[in-house]
Amino acid sequence: MIRVLIVDDEALIRSGFTHILDTAEDIEVVDAVSGAEAMDKIIALRPDVVLLDIRMPDVDGLAILERLRDLSRPPVTAVLTTFDTDEYVDAALRLGAAGFLLKDTDPEHLIFQVRSLMTDGSALSSKVTRTIIAGYLSGAAPVQPNPLVERLTARERDILVLLAQGRSNAEISAEVFLGVGTVKDHVSSILTKLEVSNRVQAALIAERSGLLADRAGP
Structure with a gap:
């Protein structure tokens, strides 16, 4: 059973996500709370997965991500986004965010992504990943190959491209x-060779190094 905690300041989002995830036999929503309650609930309930809003009026989602790093066994955490939070992407990644989920994602896709968080340690879909990457890179430094990519074997490069397109391990x-x-x-x-901690960071390197330029997504 995948135990999920939802953190969002909007009651409608909390109830909607709870309703969707509760339809899956292998997922249990242990609670759905605002940012102010988040850390106490995470420590008390020890969820496997946290779905975390970044923009909340009571507590900054980035502050919660930073505090999660102090836990001996932090939950896998995905950031909830509406694609207007590009300025938070880099900070969220550096603080250990395992992916990004749209707040208006399709119900079946939401369930799939929560399962991916548990099995793959990340939540990446082709739509979310490419949009997040494009938004991040538009304000980042000029695109140029990362020398760390040279460490990868040909097989690893192929897998990196698929990973960056949002494919699950399966x-x-x-x-x-x-x-x-x-x-x-x-x-x-x-991840080890690229010196990153999660698949989203690896996807950014793949995009910036031009590995996706000539390959169509799924």
Whole structure:
């Protein structure tokens, strides 16, 4: 059972996400709270996954992400976004955000992404990833190859491209005809070689290095 805590200042978002996730047999929403209650609930309930709004009037979501880093076993945390929070992307990534979810995401897709957070340690969809990356890069430094990419094998580069397109480990497994366990090993190796902590950061490197330029998404 995947235990989820929802943190958002809007009651409608909390109730909507709770209703959607409660329809999945393998997901339990342990609570849905505002930012002011978040840390106490996370410490008390120890959820596997946290869905966290960044812009909240009572407590800054980035402050919550920073405090989560002090926990011995922090939950996997995805940022809830409406695509108007590009200025927070870099800070959220540096503080350990494992992905970004649209607040108006389709119900089935929301359930899939929560499962991906648990199995892959991240939440990436092609739409969310490409939009977040494009928005982030538009205000970032000029695009140029990252020398760390040279550390990757040809197979790892192929897997990095698929990862950056928002594919899950299971989808990558089917695409490259490797077992899911082997794909996980490759992803772990990619993150280590690129010196990043999560798949979103790896996707940013792939985009900035031009690896996605000539490849269509799913």
